[in-house]
Amino acid sequence: MSQHHDDEFRINHPDFDRLHRQMDRRRFLTRTSLGLGALAMGSLLGADKLSGARATMGAGAPGKTLEEDILGALPHIAPKAKRVVYLFMSGGPSQFETFDYKPALVKLAGQNLPDSVRKGQRLTGMSANQSDLPVVPSVYHFNQHGKNGTWVSELLPYTAKVVDELCIVKSIYSEAINHDPAITFFQTGNQLPGRPSIGSWVSYGLGSDNKNLPAFIVLVSKNGSKDQPLYARLWGNGFLPSEHQGVQFRSGKDPVLFLNNPEGYDGQDRKQMLDYLTRLNHLQNETYGDPEVDARIAQYEMAYRMQTSVPEVMDIRNEPDEVFDLYGPDSRDSGTYAANCLLARKLLEKDVKFVQLYHQGWDNHGGLPKGIAEQCKKTDQATAALIVDLKRRGLLDDTLVIWGGEFGRTVYSQGKLTATDYGRDHHPRCFTMWMAGAGVKPGITFGETDDFSYNIVKDPVHVHDFQATLMHLMGVDHERLTYKYQGRRFRLTDVHGQLVKGILA
Incomplete structure (x- = not known):
């Protein structure tokens, strides 16, 4: 979606423009904390390692924090099966x-x-009441x-x-x-x-x-x-x-x-x-x-x-x-x-x-x-x-x-x-x-x-x-x-x- 179409959409729909402008306390803290955490980790690891790890996993993978992206870069080992x-x-x-x-x-x-074979192991309710458990070979x-x-x-x-x-x-x-x-x-x-x-x-x-x-x-x-x-x-x-x-x-x-x-x-x-x-x-x-x-x-x-x-x-x-x-x-x-x-x-x-x-x-x-x-x-x-x-x-x-x-x-x-x-x-x-x-x-x-x-x-x-x-x-x-x-x-x-x-x- 282009920026032009995005702006046009909001102008024609003021209710959604107000929705877009909202930023509650939880959203503000989440965005800023993740941003600061990413900067801190980048300074520790070095920009090249940071970008490489994100490229391997995919930046902003759904449901994962940036730290999880980096530490869990996949595949972990060379795969045998595709x-x-x-x-x-x-x-x-x-x-x-x-x-x-x-x-x-x-x-x-x-x-x-x-009994030496069964060893008291659990049976289902369908067999538990059988008086005998007769062995049967395959035909x-x-x-x-x-x-x-x-x-x-x-x-x-x-x-x-x-x-x-x-x-x-x-x-x-x-x-x-x-x-x-x-x-x-x-x-x-x-x-x-x-x-x-x-x-x-x-x-x-x-x-x-x-x-x-x-x-x-x-x-x-x-x-x-x-x-x-x-x-x-x-x-x-x-x-x-x-x-x-x-x-x-x-x-x-x-x-x-x-x-x-x-x-x-x-x-x-x-x-x-x-x-x-x-x-x-x-x-x-x-x-x-x-x-x-x-x-x-x-x-x-x-x-x-x-x-x-x-x-x-x-x-x-x-x-x-x-x-x-x-x-x-x-x-x-x-x-x-x-x-x-x-x-x-x-x-x-x-x-x-x-x-x-x-x-x-x-x-x-x-x-x-x-x-x-x-x-x-x-x-x-x-x-x-x-x-x-x-x-x-x-x-x-x-x-x-x-x-x-x-x-x-x-x-x-x-x-x-x-x-x-x-x-x-x-x-x-x-x-x-x-x-x-x-x-x-x-x-x-x-x-x-x-x-x-x-x-x-x-x-x-x-x-x-x-x-x-x-x-x-x-x-x-x-x-x-x-x-x-x-x-x-x-x-x-x-x-x-x-x-x-x-x-x-």
């Missing part, structure tokens, strides 16, 4: 039917879980694949073909035993809602490499069973400035809600309205210095740019047939998991910093053999295709791919047990995830569980350790990326988290 795609399998996939092969269970089938076969003979279930034939790209971690654990707190813990670092999500922290700390698309985009499969709900707060910004919240892209006519022009407005009308609104927001910001006004301005500007960028990136019609064949027949059906994996690749090509996919339907308390087979059929080919597609385009070297859910499943059957049908309850004490791509060792298995996959016997990896390692791969020291809120400095990993050095390349 971008992340996180494939979240909501509901808790069973490690017994996917990656944690336990052949010894065949001889123990039907026997009660030994599915496992085979060895890749250079290191990694065991993979027959349910995942496509993933088995790319196993040499995967770093499979079998020793993830959490304290959360129920879905909502467990998912919230993984996505925000705390079991209680209200904290910023991982993608929001990444957006806040590292910004965006594409000014026409959000740094944090969310895709939810339409073909996942809705056994457990997902909430928008899982990709929310919490107490961070609101422009860092995840933006959900949907299938259908309006990929982003409220982005298209309302009926009856042409492009010129819309632009005039947004220009007028921007002027009002600038006046409000100059008067009160509220960071949320900055965030609102940034969001309106992003929305305007997205009106052009989103239709282009969402259009997959020009993809060659061999790409659709790679991702599977569902990839032609917008909104399915396979189509979302293909869309994720396009977003990563556009340098979107953090892409989060959610696929529901893994909560198999009963009818597990049939249920997990259906889930694997919906996700296996497209998951492996994403790895292959990223690698052949030269993107896997600097893209981190993550696959996993909020917890694992129990070795014992919940409810009725038959020779071919069973269910498994929630089990947070040990479960399996995998990573691939930037900065992690390919083709390895990390961590071990006991013969019942009930306890970890080697290399435990807590949820906070996983989060700390993810941030490290993106060049962020998880202990240094903080945000002051209500008098306390918060971070993604709270006061926990250790780098998992054994999986780093």
